[in-house]
Amino acid sequence: MTSLIVLVCLYMLVSIGIGLWAARRVNNTADYALAGRSLPLMMVIATTFATWFGSETVLGLPGRFIEGGIAGVVEEPFGSGAALILVGVFFARKLYRMNLLTIGDFYRRRYGKKIELACSVFIILSYLGWVGAQVAALGLVLNLLTEGAISVSLGMMIGTFVVLFYTVYGGMWSVAFTDFLQMGIIIAGLIAVAVVASNMAGGVGHVVSFAQSRDLFHVFPETTFHGWLFWISAAMTMMIGSIPQQDVFQRVMSAEDEKTATRGPILGGCFYILFAFVPMFIVCAAVLAMPGVGQMLLTTDPQLLLPTLVRDYMPVWLRVLFFGAVLSAVMSTASATMLAPTTTFVHNVLRNYITIKPKDELLYFRGALVIFAASVLAYSLWFEGTAIYDMVAMAYQFPVVGAFWPLVAGIYWKKATTQGAWTSIILGATAWTILTVTPLGEVFPSVLGGFVVACFGMVVGSLVPSRYNEKSRQMYLAAELSTQA
Numbered sequence: 001m002t003s004l005i006v007l008v009c010l011y012m013l014v015s016i017g018i019g020l021w022a023a024r025r026v027n028n029t030a031d032y033a034l035a036g037r038s039l040p041l042m043m044v045i046a047t048t049f050a051t052w053f054g055s056e057t058v059l060g061l062p063g064r065f066i067e068g069g070i071a072g073v074v075e076e077p078f079g080s081g082a083a084l085i086l087v088g089v090f091f092a093r094k095l096y097r098m099n100l101l102t103i104g105d106f107y108r109r110r111y112g113k114k115i116e117l118a119c120s121v122f123i124i125l126s127y128l129g130w131v132g133a134q135v136a137a138l139g140l141v142l143n144l145l146t147e148g149a150i151s152v153s154l155g156m157m158i159g160t161f162v163v164l165f166y167t168v169y170g171g172m173w174s175v176a177f178t179d180f181l182q183m184g185i186i187i188a189g190l191i192a193v194a195v196v197a198s199n200m201a202g203g204v205g206h207v208v209s210f211a212q213s214r215d216l217f218h219v220f221p222e223t224t225f226h227g228w229l230f231w232i233s234a235a236m237t238m239m240i241g242s243i244p245q246q247d248v249f250q251r252v253m254s255a256e257d258e259k260t261a262t263r264g265p266i267l268g269g270c271f272y273i274l275f276a277f278v279p280m281f282i283v284c285a286a287v288l289a290m291p292g293v294g295q296m297l298l299t300t301d302p303q304l305l306l307p308t309l310v311r312d313y314m315p316v317w318l319r320v321l322f323f324g325a326v327l328s329a330v331m332s333t334a335s336a337t338m339l340a341p342t343t344t345f346v347h348n349v350l351r352n353y354i355t356i357k358p359k360d361e362l363l364y365f366r367g368a369l370v371i372f373a374a375s376v377l378a379y380s381l382w383f384e385g386t387a388i389y390d391m392v393a394m395a396y397q398f399p400v401v402g403a404f405w406p407l408v409a410g411i412y413w414k415k416a417t418t419q420g421a422w423t424s425i426i427l428g429a430t431a432w433t434i435l436t437v438t439p440l441g442e443v444f445p446s447v448l449g450g451f452v453v454a455c456f457g458m459v460v461g462s463l464v465p466s467r468y469n470e471k472s473r474q475m476y477l478a479a480e481l482s483t484q485a
Contacts, residue, residue: 005145007320008327012162015331018181019166019174029361032171033101033343035254041267043176044260047336048251048268049275050179052080053186054134054333057276058326062283063302069216074231077276079238084269087243088262092252094411096261103249103407104348110410111418113352118425120348122402123246127341128379129395131372134334135160135380141326144307156380159330164373167335168366172254175335182328189325190278192318193310194285200313201288211284226443233445240451241396244403246340282306289313338376342368401428401450405458416462417469423461428454 026032039047056076065073100106103123108116138159139152150158166174201207211217221227242248248265255261283302286309287294293312297305310322346364350356356364405424409416432450435441462469 008145008323011324011327015178015181016162016166018178019170019335022173022177023166023170025173026169026171026362029101029358029365031173032362032365033339033347034250035172035176037254038256039176039254039260040256041260041264043180044251044255044264045268045271046183047176047179047254047332048084048265049272050183050186050328050332051175051247051251051336052077052084052268052272052333053183053275053329054130054137056133058190058279058329059137059140059303059306060133061276062279062286062306063304065216065280066214066283066287066298066302066305069214070219071221071231073280074219074235075238077273079235080242081269081273081276082239083242084248084265084272086239087248087252088264088266088269091243091407091411092262092265093258095249096252096255096258100249100253102344102347103244103246104344106410107403107406107421108348110416111406111421115406115418115421115425116348117352118422119244119403119406120344122398122425122429123244124341124345124349126241126245126395126398127337127372128376131334131337131341131376132380132383133395134330134337135376136384137330138163138327138334139380139384141307141323141330144304144311145323152384153381156377156384159334160373160377163331163334163338164370167338168369171339171365172250175332175339176254178335179332182332185321185328186325186332187275189321189328190275190282193306193314193322193325194278194282196314196318197282197285197289197309201285207281207285207288210288216284229448230445233448236451237396237400237447240404241398241400244399244407246344247336250336250340250343279306282309285309338369338373342372345372397432397447397450400447401432401454404451405454409458409462413462416458419464419466419469420458420460420462424454424458427457 025036030036061073061076070078095103095106098106098109100109102120104116104120107119135156136152139155139157142150142155142158143152166178170177198204198207201210221231251264251268252261255264283305286305287298290309290313293308294305297308307323307326310319314322342365346356346361346368350364350368402425405428406416406421409420409424428450431453432446435444435446435449
């Protein structure tokens with residue numbers, strides 16, 4: 001166990017070293033936020049995949065799958081993977097041509113500063129849960145590695161410091177280079193564990209038969225109106241909520257050209273969905289390979305099935321590879337999801353209240369990153385014990401009701417106005433809040449309700465004649481002419 005801990009520590013030091021080396025490329029805010037818009041296709045695919053393949057995929061997903069089958073994991077990986085594909089098909093080309101620094105810049109250009117501020121706040125809030133899940137996973141992994149010598153809380157603190165250290169200096173360049181390394185470790189580690197676990201469980205056929213016996217391959221919910229409503233709501237939470245996100249936007253805008261910006265998310269999303277089946281396979285093999293312990297963990301904490309199998313039943317070299325893969329998955333996601341909201345906060349929120357000189361913006365980015373990391377750590381410690389999968393799923397409800405329709409309508413509907421965006425945000429958030437805090441949410445899912453009402457608000461608010469709407473349309477036409485020029 002000592003050798004395992006030493007090797008894992010060395011891996012963390014290597015990650016820090018790569019991040020600091022990449023930091024030499026940072027000369028301005030475009031370098032920090034978008035890696036100078038120069039990433040080739042393979043780097044875009046790697047950073048997209050590594051960012052998406054986080055704690056919820058390695059630890060949360062297997063536990064949820066073994067309990068509810070494919071229908072129980074429709075949010076992750078299928079919803080979030082589909083989001084990347086949708087971004088590549090419908091949004092990447094149009095947004096790349098606008099040459100923006102953040103997704104918040106789009107809302108400002110299309111609707112004005114107040115909508116920019118409102119949508120940016122919704123986007124930032126969504127990151128608390130997602131980054132919090134990664135921090136929680138870092139604490140869990142370090143606790144398992146040290147057999148309790150490092151508490152989960154202390155593990156969270158150590159993991160947060162490591163990720164923060166290399167991200168705060170190198171920004172998107174550090175994220176891209178470390179993601180590229182971490183993608184390779186994730187793939188190698190999980191495939192190796194899958195092969196060994198399969199042999200321990202009696203072969204691939206035996207594992208598949210076990211999954212079939214538990215009806216884990218069913219995709220759709222029970223054939224009731226209520227079941228379908230909540231299944232659709234779960235699917236769209238990650239599918240829709242992941243689209244108006246700064247981390248996705250950064251990968252699009254970091255590409256070296258328009259074609260790469262389009263292909264990167266599509267290929268990254270497809271690869272992510274396919275590879276997410278690997279941890280699902282391993283968890284079935286884990287239950288068969290350790291019958292007594294496996295059944296106990298099924299009822300107590302299913303997200304511990306994979307790490308327990310590797311830690312207690314596999315050779316040292318495979319433990320190193322697996323925990324390296326887990327740490328890679330978590331750290332790659334944590335670094336990207338720390339960078340994204342801080343960039344949005346400084347560029348689209350703070351700048352509306354104070355004057356930030358261009359030469360000082362980089363300093364503000366780094367300062368905001370440190371503050372956000374501390375806030376997420378506090379959030380994770382407060383919600384310690386919450387299931388990782390649930391933390392991620394809850395986080396993405398905010399953009400669904402507050403930022404999605406202004407983005408879609410702003411790109412594809414010329415009649416969309418600032419009044420429509422305000423109506424969409426206010427009505428969508430109100431409907432979501434009412435359904436969340438009242439028993440009505442047990443009858444109709446809050447996310448789906450907020451989504452539908454927000455769409456209604458966008459359409460009605462934009463079409464209702466008003467002086468405000470006419471002014472908004474004139475601003476849009478002027479912006480279009482400016483873009484064409």
